[in-house]
Amino acid sequence: MEQDVSLGLAIFVEHGREREAADFYGSAFGARQFQAHHIDGALAGVEMRLGATVIAVAGANPRREAEPSRGGPFFPKVAGGVSTIIQLTVPDIDGCFAQAIAAGATLRDEVQTDVAGRRVASLFDPFGHIWVLIERDASAGRRAA
Template sequence: MTKSKVHPVPDGQTCFPYLSARSAAEAIEFYKRAFGAREDSRIPMPDGRIGHAELSIGRARFFLSDEYPELGAVSPETLGGSSAAVVVYVEDVDALVAQAAAAGATIDRPPQDKPFGDRAAWLRDPFGHRWSFASRIEDVSPEELQRRLSAV
């Protein structure tokens, strides 16, 4: 049996966050402005909702659709919060956070150096999704991390 490659998986990524929003079209435009996302594909449905969209921030790819409550796909807006977050590594976390704040993201925790070697920030988008953006600033051995954590 020969398998055809219908849709290639990006190199190195095999797990994809799948977000739902009350207005996926508005979310896509926000992600473009705030995070520099690229829209790779969009599948509109006959009822006007977006059935599936694929976006990328650098090499990190994620999926998005409008809410489909009949299928259990609801947004953090409908749920009243989110227990999950999307973590994305970027070249310059400070620049991305400034861009995202200017586009309307809420900064929950501003960029700060972490003992594990990242400079990281936490944001919330206008659709209720939680995001962490980080830049690697140094490689830290497990022993050094333990030393740093013990000193706190």
């Protein structure tokens, strides 16, 4: 069964900022759009691929925002006001970090070595989500070969 399972991710942003968010994820992390969804002629969501993962960028429903007791999902109201951190493993953390900052992300934690010996960094995207970058251990691939 494990081979039949895949995971997708939906990232909710403020309604009306779907295109801005999709463009940011493309510029910052190399995500590629493959489908857009419209409701009554207005962009409602964008499906993208980030590596092998499908991510959907969608606008939070304004009716649910107006009636929070109905439940979300909601977009972050402040940087880091989220319950999930998006983790991205990259081959070049310095390059990816610089590219994300140039695209509009803001610093949360500089590139550093964590307690497990990995190079890591974290940032806020312009929509309030936290992204943790982890540099892929190049030596792990050589050990497995």
